[in-house]
Amino acid sequence: xxxxLVVIGNxxxxxxxxxxxxxxxxxxxxxxxxxxxxxxxxxxIMLSPxxxxxxxxxxxxxxxxxxxxxxxxxxxxxxxxxxxxxxxKTITSEHGAAAPYDKLIIATGSLPIVIPVPGHDLAGxxxxxxxxxxxAMLLAAKHGGRAVVIGGxxxxxxxxxxxxxxxxxxxVLHLMPTLMxxxxxxxxxxxxxxxxxxxxxxxxxxxxTKALIxxxxxxxxxxxxxxxxxxxxxxxxxxxxxxxxxRPNAGLAKAAALDVKRGxxxxxxxxxxDPDIYALGECAEVEGQVFGLVAPLxxxxxxxxxxxxxxxxxxxxxxxxxxxxKVTGINLFSAGDFAEAKDREEIVLRDAARNVYRRLVLQNxxxxxxxxxxDTSEGAWFFDHIRRKTDIAGLRETLIFGAxxxxxxxxxxxxxxxxxADDAEICGCNGVCKGTITSSITKLGLATLDDVRAHTKxxxxxxxCTGLVEQLLKLSLGDTYNPAAIQxxxxxxxxxxxxxxxxxxxxxxxxxxxxxxxxxWRTSNGCAKCRPALNYYLIASWPGEYADDSQSxxxxxxxxxxxxxxxTFSVVPRMWGGLTSASELRAIADIVDKFKIPTVKVTGGQxxxxxxxxxxDLPAVWADLGKAGMVSGAAYAKGxxxxxxxxxxxxxxFGTQDSTGLGVKIEKFMWGSWTPAKVKMAxxxxxxxxxxxxxxxxxxxxxxSGYDIHFAGAAGLDIKGTEVLGHVATEPxxxxxxxxxxxxxxxxxxxxxxxxxxxxxxxVETIRAQVLDDPERRRTLAERFVYSQKFAQVxxxxxxxxxxxxxxxxxxxxxxxxxAAE
Amino acid sequence: xxxxxxxxxxxGALADIxxxxxxxxRTPHGCIAVFRTDDDAVFAIDDKCPHKGGPLSQxxxxxxxxxxxxxxxxxxxxxxxxxxxDVGEVRTxxxxxxxxxLLLDATTLLDKAEP
Numbered sequence: 001x002x003x004x005l006v007v008i009g010n011x012x013x014x015x016x017x018x019x020x021x022x023x024x025x026x027x028x029x030x031x032x033x034x035x036x037x038x039x040x041x042x043x044x045i046m047l048s049p050x051x052x053x054x055x056x057x058x059x060x061x062x063x064x065x066x067x068x069x070x071x072x073x074x075x076x077x078x079x080x081x082x083x084x085x086x087x088x089k090t091i092t093s094e095h096g097a098a099a100p101y102d103k104l105i106i107a108t109g110s111l112p113i114v115i116p117v118p119g120h121d122l123a124g125x126x127x128x129x130x131x132x133x134x135x136a137m138l139l140a141a142k143h144g145g146r147a148v149v150i151g152g153x154x155x156x157x158x159x160x161x162x163x164x165x166x167x168x169x170x171x172v173l174h175l176m177p178t179l180m181x182x183x184x185x186x187x188x189x190x191x192x193x194x195x196x197x198x199x200x201x202x203x204x205x206x207x208x209t210k211a212l213i214x215x216x217x218x219x220x221x222x223x224x225x226x227x228x229x230x231x232x233x234x235x236x237x238x239x240x241x242x243x244x245x246x247r248p249n250a251g252l253a254k255a256a257a258l259d260v261k262r263g264x265x266x267x268x269x270x271x272x273x274d275p276d277i278y279a280l281g282e283c284a285e286v287e288g289q290v291f292g293l294v295a296p297l298x299x300x301x302x303x304x305x306x307x308x309x310x311x312x313x314x315x316x317x318x319x320x321x322x323x324x325x326k327v328t329g330i331n332l333f334s335a336g337d338f339a340e341a342k343d344r345e346e347i348v349l350r351d352a353a354r355n356v357y358r359r360l361v362l363q364n365x366x367x368x369x370x371x372x373x374x375d376t377s378e379g380a381w382f383f384d385h386i387r388r389k390t391d392i393a394g395l396r397e398t399l400i401f402g403a404x405x406x407x408x409x410x411x412x413x414x415x416x417x418x419x420x421a422d423d424a425e426i427c428g429c430n431g432v433c434k435g436t437i438t439s440s441i442t443k444l445g446l447a448t449l450d451d452v453r454a455h456t457k458x459x460x461x462x463x464x465c466t467g468l469v470e471q472l473l474k475l476s477l478g479d480t481y482n483p484a485a486i487q488x489x490x491x492x493x494x495x496x497x498x499x500x501x502x503x504x505x506x507x508x509x510x511x512x513x514x515x516x517x518x519x520x521w522r523t524s525n526g527c528a529k530c531r532p533a534l535n536y537y538l539i540a541s542w543p544g545e546y547a548d549d550s551q552s553x554x555x556x557x558x559x560x561x562x563x564x565x566x567x568t569f570s571v572v573p574r575m576w577g578g579l580t581s582a583s584e585l586r587a588i589a590d591i592v593d594k595f596k597i598p599t600v601k602v603t604g605g606q607x608x609x610x611x612x613x614x615x616x617d618l619p620a621v622w623a624d625l626g627k628a629g630m631v632s633g634a635a636y637a638k639g640x641x642x643x644x645x646x647x648x649x650x651x652x653x654f655g656t657q658d659s660t661g662l663g664v665k666i667e668k669f670m671w672g673s674w675t676p677a678k679v680k681m682a683x684x685x686x687x688x689x690x691x692x693x694x695x696x697x698x699x700x701x702x703x704x705s706g707y708d709i710h711f712a713g714a715a716g717l718d719i720k721g722t723e724v725l726g727h728v729a730t731e732p733x734x735x736x737x738x739x740x741x742x743x744x745x746x747x748x749x750x751x752x753x754x755x756x757x758x759x760x761x762x763x764v765e766t767i768r769a770q771v772l773d774d775p776e777r778r779r780t781l782a783e784r785f786v787y788s789q790k791f792a793q794v795x796x797x798x799x800x801x802x803x804x805x806x807x808x809x810x811x812x813x814x815x816x817x818x819x820a821a822e
Numbered sequence: 823x824x825x826x827x828x829x830x831x832x833x834g835a836l837a838d839i840x841x842x843x844x845x846x847x848r849t850p851h852g853c854i855a856v857f858r859t860d861d862d863a864v865f866a867i868d869d870k871c872p873h874k875g876g877p878l879s880q881x882x883x884x885x886x887x888x889x890x891x892x893x894x895x896x897x898x899x900x901x902x903x904x905x906x907x908d909v910g911e912v913r914t915x916x917x918x919x920x921x922x923x924l925l926l927d928a929t930t931l932l933d934k935a936e937p
Contacts, residue, residue, distance in 0.1 A: 523884065523885055524860070524885055525842065525860045525884050525885060526884050527882075527884045527889065527896075528881070528882040528884060528889030528894060528896070531882060531884065532882070550840075551840055551841065551842040551843050551882070551883065552842075552882065553882075554882070554891065555880040555881070555891040556891075558880075559880075563877075563880060563891055563892070565874070565892065567875075567876070567877045567880075807838060807839070807840065807843075807845060811845065811846045811847060811848050811853075812833055812834045812838055812839065812845035812846060812847050812856060812924075813833040813834055813847045813848070814847070814848045815831070815833075815847055815848060815849045815850070816848050816849060816850050
């Protein structure tokens, strides 16, 4: 009988603890999580890249919905816990959900500090802590305008850079005379300030905020309009971001009468003053210390997981940590303890021309702290010495020049990494050392950064060691590793699919040559992998404007039939919703006789397939089919294939709705659309599901009260039941939701990525939020689909029967006759 | 035989083949695919992939190579050799474009066609 483990909070620390716990003792606990945020576990360290637009939320999700489902975890999203009743061992959420526990983990994280100046509660005053904050900032940034960021530390500067990147006019206010004074001395602080200002961000130091000024409340709810400093300066502001620090969120624990000082007091095994209650993460206090960086939090998570799995020896020992400023183009690395004190010495290197600054802090011939600005490639080497407490007496004279000097390979970053010992830590977040990475690369044949991330977790959290991991790949694989080419579309480019799609739209690229020119393709005209992908991306991005490039399509889509192994083709006419008639069947029979078509077969999608048609016969076959009213069934297309139906309420005694009619409507509405990969649909008239809608890309199950819409199923290489998107009451709603879903897929899917893979990548939840929960977004998506259909619904068979692309179907010359003549 | 020996056969107009495309010529010894690249260079090779005999004329043409539609082998139009890790070769034939016409070297065609 598994014990009940309840977790309050769903951040990175409990996420890691559960991950470890399920590795160590998969069946020991029945887990329930309460998350105040309405979402899954995501990588909070990566919020800055989301703000600056370099990443999307989907890319920073650590555990998708499936992760919880696979482990049988109950996850309450958007449930803030309001009470811990230690007497009955029960917790209660604000929505009234209650859960009993045997063991409880409190992982409530921290709260941003809000400076209690007048006006701090005005609309437009934000903090920088979670995805909602980022969304609020992105929303504000849409209108441009002015942003004031209070706080010139790591978070404040990252927020400022992100808002600047989003097009706002940004000012950073910092109370102290120089930026990041806790990490940098005065000189380095100035270098940093120069680098920040060079990005067009205004920096005001020694700025003490006196008040935030709001709009006139007679004009509606007060919104911040300006920041007033105590020297009288007034800075106009459309938004104000407070990024001055965090404090442990320990209120809930305090209310439950647990021992709380700055944070929730825990012992080295992460237990609070109640032995059945643990705390970890930013809310926990160990030996008087609280922690905010991910490495010690993950270390806590490992200890807690081990304890819960029965290992009573696991103890948490805080160790030195390193951090890196995540602003593209500004390199700043700091590690260990770099505060000044009497018994400490410093070694400083400055190279003003190169904007390089290094500061090492030494104590008793040990390196205890390091700050690097400008060139951070040696960060890992210094950090390694800090963690090992190496005696550096012998290295002292050249220590500041780093590993590349120590090993003689001046300035070569690969040499710096090569010089590291096998047990040197590369990924601080996940505690992965060099030896683990290099041996995984060799043993498992890993070739890309994503491979390494998947197998070792190195570089999978904050990403700041990405450069080091790439160097290790390079060291292990030699020239076969191209660090720039992480999951590129193909060998012709270093860009991945998502980047190419984004850039096509952002730069207004409207032809394949334009894309290749602007994105610096390495080949003169691409290859068979990238050209069809680009052709699709351009069609999807510029409906009505882009002229399809048939030479960039696979033969099947170029000639609108499916090539067979002997070079003949198969022909599948459309039968709407699987319905046919005597006249259609008669016409097909006649065509089969006339063109001596060897095989006729019924397909899995309720169609008739004529196989073995000679290429030169295709236009004539299509002409005859056209005369009988049939059009292309697109059985060859990365597009809408078939909508399979059952007979529904027309005939079936169980049918609840007109499933056949709905299938026909959907097919008539959606035929002709191009999609990243094929789309197969089905509509079943009742939950008995005779049309097998629950393994389709999109499926509808009719019920008495309306329509359950399913998607992301698969029944090919992979077998996967669908996910339920949601329920709607009427046919028009069902059609609108399906159009919105397919349009979102058309806009986000990577070429050849089926719906279920796309859904797995971006998250079912995210998709549902857009196409079901947000009616406005649903409507605009559906409208874009309808617009693109204007240009897509032309029967390609009729065109070709009429003479289009005639060259495709005839030989250029017939020399068999020439020789006969001779 | 001597009549067409060392002769260039006019097989059609350059414009009959789309850029980055191919057309087929039937011969008594099988089909030949004639390719036109993006920069109007022309090539002729047997229309039969060395892998499983796929019709190379139906493939996607990129630079001076074609990708077979059946299993994505990439064949050089210049040498007829399979690229990358695949090993195999198709026969090449001499073809040139002159004044908008396509001329195929009948000699190579006939010589090579002999068993």
